[in-house]
Every structure is written in C-alpha cells, then in structure tokens.
Amino acid sequence: MCRTLLISLAVQAAPEGTFWCGGVIMPCTLPLCTDSSADADVRMPKVISGHAAAGLRICKDRRVSYDLHVYAAAALSAAELRDLVARIPRLEVADFDAARRWYSVVRGARRRYCFTVDGPFDLEAEDVPEDVTATLLGVTHVFHVTVEGSADADVPYAVRFARTLAQALGGVVVDQQSDQIWARGVARRSATPARNERVKVINLDWYTRRMFVGADFGARYPAICRRLLPEALPRRFGEYEPLQGKLAEAGDDGFANAWRDATSILFFTASPPCISGSMWAGPAEQHPRPIWHMSVNLHYQPLAADPRWREAVRRFFLAIAEDLHAFFASAEVTGGNIWNGRSLWSDGETEWPIMPARVQGWMGLPPYPLWWAWYGEPYRGLILGRLSGGEVTETAGGMLHQLAAEPLDRDALTGRTTRSAGLRRVTSWTRSDLLAHVRANDGRVRPTPIDPADCIPADLQ
16 A cells, blocks of 8 residues: 655656655656555545544654644635744745745755645535544644655654644644644533523424435434534434433444334434434334434534534535435524433423424425525425525525524514514515414414415425
8 A cells, every 4th residue: 555645846846757755856766655566556545543642743654755734724824834934943934835835944054954834725624534523623724744755853843833833723733644633722612501501402404305315324424423513423322211322332333223223213412512313213114204304403502602613513404404305404593491411301481493394294394584494306496586685505405595694593583584564574585385384372382283384395295
C-alpha cells in the first residue's frame, strides 16, 4: 500500500521524471510505492481513524514527507498566516503564492527549508473526517502542513506551527502518520437545562412512503449521524422501556438489526443537544402503513444560541429527508415540556405538535407555520412558487422553506405569516387548501383532532 503525498508547488514545478528527496530533485528511477503490483492501491488517503489525544506524538515512521492537517471553523488571510508563522522563533515565510494558497516556511539564520503550508481550503460537511466531526463543531476549512523530505529536526517546528494555527482558529490538528487528534480547549458540547425545568424543544419529523425506506435504513441512519451529527446516534434503543439495546455494546450493526426486527416503533435516546427519537418499524412491522414516520427531538437553547449547531442540524435534517425521499419534513419549536434531567415529560401545559400521519392515513400539512418545512414530491410541484416569507432553498430532492434564521415557535411565526383582514385571519406561507383542519376541541385531547386537508395528493391517499 502507498500513502498519497501532498506535494508542494516547488515539487510540482520539478521536471517530469523526477521526484523530491531530502530537499533535492532526483531522477525518478524507482517507484515511490513499495507495492509494485498491478493492483497497487492508488487513491486518496484515509484522513483519520483514531480518537482525540491529549498530546500529539511525533511519528518516526515516514519516508518522504510528514503531513499534518489542521481543521477549523474559520480561515486566515495571507497576511495573518505569515504573521502567525513569525510568532514562532526562528521561523518565517520565505515564499508564498496567496492566490494558490501556498507558503514555504524556512528556519534559522541559514533560512533552510522547514515545511510547507497549503490552504485554507473550503470544506463541505461530508468532506470532514468522522473523528474530526465528533471533536469539532462547524468545520469549514482545512490547512495542510507538510514537511517534504527534510530532516527529522524540522518536524517539531511543523507540529508547533500546526498547534499554534489550531489554537488561533479554535481548531484541531490531525497527524496523518499516527491518526492522532490534538484538540486543546476544543469540545463539541452543549449545555442542558436544569432538572424539572419547563423547556422549549425542537421537534424534527420526516414523512415518506414506506416503499422508499428500504430494509437497510437501520444501517444508513447511524452512518448519516456519524458524518453530520454524531449527537443523534441512538445511544440506547428498543421497543419498550427500559430500552434494552446499547450502541456501545451492539454497535451500528446491532442497531440495524434491532430496527429490521422491530414490529412496532423503535425508540432511542441520543446525546445533547439531541434528546431522543423514534422511527416506525421496518420490514417486520406488524401493522405496516403506506406512510412511514421518524422523529428526533433536540434541546432548544443550543440551537437558539449558536448558529453552528443550527447549521449542523440543518445539514442532518436535509440529509435524512433526501435519503428517505421524504414528501414532507419539518422542524417545529414547542414549549412547556418538562425536562427531568434525562428525558422529557408532558402535562396539560405542554404544547404538542400536530402529527398529520394518523391511523386513517395522511391528513395534509400541519395547519400552522413551522420553523423549517421541507417539501419533496408530490408537494414540491404543488407549492412551487407558492411559498412566502423567509428563505426557500432548492435541494436535490425537494426544497426547504425556512421562515426564520433562529428557531421560533408557532405563535411567533404566526405573527410573521398572517395579516388581519377584517374579522378573519389569512394564512400566507403556503397554499391553505393543503393544510389539515383542526377540529373543535377543548385543547386537552391528545393527539389534537384534525380533519383532512381539502387537497391531498393522490399518491398519499
């Protein structure tokens, strides 16, 4: 097996048929890979497979280069990066190309080559290694710090700069040789409310036709969580309390098997800011319905306070919607929930979301505005050009209607999306004939009684 190398601009400019070795461009008479078979694995390297470490030990097992990656939620300008290098004694940037994001760093009075910095490079959430995602929130950029064929004495300088860069940006360093993560003062944590406090909760719900779920969704779900929102992983799971399955013991395969064999709703607990979730059973469902539903609940305050959490949850929300080919998905804020320190409870003062998937079938869209609403087919075609307020974002399989940047409950959103017209209220966020009707009730009946919308797509009837 050979390890893909990050080659600096100096090496890229070398004549064809040569390679970089010990600071000298040499004729290429031997392959760089020890595997000379026709099936040699030539591909992008696996960036990381280790876990967070308190320190970063220098790996001595290298042949041509020593590589460090710095992941962060922010970038630096060319001037800021040069100044950061200059803070480390004996180091300075000798040459750079800001347009190509390349910097050659030298050390000492003789200005010997020490290491190269490439970046910052933009990253999408799916480009970030899972272990980095689990350590750092909101990663958007990566820097490559590379010691190219130089003496071992240069490596500590590269490590020191990488740590300095990570600390300046609140990021982490990944040693590509040992897969260690250095993350001083960085934690992907969120606060939880005090016990027995009434709290707001964000409810994520997805609705799709059962034929689109697939028998392997129990395996696909943990994979999406690890890539985008590890806190949504099913820490404990089961069909009844106390939940019998534990992800730490059963692993992802254990959860996949539990969902595949479930005959009713599979419940699970998660990690903050996620609280819990549920998904209707898969192929072993005792009483299967044409419509399939899953949900995840989250603490309100972390998302209200930190846009990085909102973005992480938004990416997760859309990924699940796309994976399930959902025809509708929503994020709704509800109040009056009781947090006992471990789980949520409700009473007569708790605000309940209206769930439009009932025993009798799909009843239509919820009859009030939602913080996020995602529309797949057939709703996408029915509401195209008919949404107002907030922002509309097109996705591969649908479109997201976001009525506010911060999470707001239905009362706050209703104030934004209705207008007075004499003695009646006029809805204005979407087509009113697609909304379910709330039946007259005293407010104590659960679930809230509703009648079908005037228009329900034929595919959902």
